[in-house]
Amino acid sequence: MAQRILVLDDEENYADMLRALLEQHSFIVDSVTDPHRAIESLQGTGYELVISDYKMPSMDGADFLSKAREMNPDLPVILVSGLMNTPDLVKVANMGVTLVLEKPIDIQHFINQVKRFVQPASKEEFRAHRAGKGGQDEEAALNFKQTYPQKLTHLCDRSHIFRFFLEHVWNAANEQDHIFVSVPRGSECDLLLREVSTWRKFNTRRVQWLDLRNPNSAGMNAALQSVVQGGATSELIGVIGFGDSSLAAQAQVVDVIRESPENLAFLYFIESDLIDNDSRQIDPELRELLDQSLCVMPPLNARLADLAAYTKRYLPKIAQSLGCPERAELDPGAMPMLLNYGWPGNFRELLDVLRTAAALREDGPLMADDIAEALSRVSGFGDDLPQQFKTLQEAVKDRQLEIVGTALRSGSDLGSVLNTLGVDPQAVNPEASADDLPLLYPELLK
Template structure:
């Protein structure tokens, strides 16, 4: 099991800085700004090292050290502070402090001291941590949303997608290069526009750099040709990593090193490139990905988002095709959508809706229209049942399938519910996948 570090500093910016510094060296870190919250965290999580400020209001480093020692006498604690006077140093020394470091810290010395007590996580452990797993389920459930409440392009009804967007929001405020692991066919275009709106960049035009058709001598020139319409910057989406050459990937690293000041980037890395060791990937690019990856959940794990996208885009599609009467679904058609796995994610959903509208001259889309459209777009050949399931039964069966699949993959019920964005405390711990209450009641509205 990966070792964990808790950072405590009442100055949020400094706590975030230490956490980011440690994560750059592949340590798994949680940070808090309230000493009492840190004490609660020590009760609930098996930390292997604590890095704490000394001068804090309410409870100073010595008081915190005393309480931490009561819970775990052997827990290493590094105190980081401004100049401490001799009585303070003697006090914490008598309490068994592991190490005292003075601000501003010497980074290399600090990392070297941390490595005395905690081993950096493996790539798989760090990747799992970035995805909200490996012991951080509580954070995924209880995170505080800080990104804008009203989205212009995306639908975020599912908890798991909101958790992902929170990671993207934080990354967009901290850096100009954001790495996202996206299933093929995901709503990358919408995300690019949403982040552009967050950053107050232009959303009228979208810039893409496709590595599947690289032109090495002109990549830098193509980027230089992108000029902002106003005083702001432009956001560039980079795609095609899984089918790119090592030379093209190396150019991406060069872009990160020397990119024009007026550009910011989102790199959409296909999940199959990251999850397999059989594909070649530039070592420096791999290191950057492992340090700061945001993982987009697939559409089939976001039933509420899928229903919201249908509600938003079906009227637009029907209107654009001159068939406004086809802007609604027959009640039996939504269960058909919910029972399909959507391996092509958002792009496949939009293509199927277009095909279904083309099959219906007037009136709401029927289940048969959706079935026929799936056949045309995705090769779906299952016969439509004579008596299709009710929406309630379809939603319940779909959630049982998702939970059962997660549990077969080795997750317990609590972890499986967390994957779906559901508070496990709201569910009977003795429940099985087929006896759970309806987890997405909003789909029935």
């Protein structure tokens, strides 16, 4: 049976970050934010290791350690804290704490210490664990607290699940200079690179890329040195091409990373199908780097509000480039076709379809027939168009039902769910079911 770890931190974002970090190393992890709930979890589940914050409002780490020791005197407990004075250290040492680590943690040292007490799960065990989690990731996405900048410069974040992803990227960007993102092919990597550069106050006038499909270790090092010497500000470098790269190319990238100048940071875009494909080989040292943390970008078909926002943003630019501003609008019958397509090519495919549809239209707003023809030409999707389409309102309502229903099934009451979503519970019938709720965010239809 796979061994389990319990993570306790009253800062939910930090607890989620630790859980995600450990899961990237195939550890089975549960995370909680309330010490009392952690005690209940220790009573009902067998854990081989507990990782706990020290400074918590309802129960400090020493009190939690004492209660945990009462239940299992031999249970390893690692305390993680941003500030512990000498009396605190002496106190927990006398109580038999296993290890004390300071925030921000050294990731590799942290993982090495965890491996002293817990064995990572096998691939089969970890997959079974992830499959059995059901809606837990949905619940975490529902309840997270956003700390990244409210106003974005390059990306659209109108969907809740994408904001959850960006929160993980924000945390990673503040913790380290090497950020790893699993992306569906065709995703808005360029926009994410620019956004993170803005967050880090790096140079956003241009973007720099290292492409593993064209490996040249000496050339890459020379390019990096040129970047450093060419500007006064630091740079964020995007690394792409993992899915089509050789082991030799990957090893060269490891060398580049190891020797890179100090004022450079890196954002690695790893194709999600590479992560999920066990038959693909990854350089062992590179795998260690990837396993430090991995932020998983959701596909565009799970982010309908973002799809609508990108359409509204880019269609006027496309129409302007064609010298036909009247093509900047969509007929009401055209948007359902965009919402009902699966978008396997994600953001890049959306732009291609919008460009093709705008070029096909002679005058006026884009019609459903223009979108259908563009989908047929770009994506081979046209002959099999369904007879009935979801409207934007229906699509948003379905996503709302999915999110709220998941939270209610996890045991949350409707009032708590609405509070979490920023909606006044008094504005909704407290006896209403998820199906009966009105649209919580009607502004998404605008």
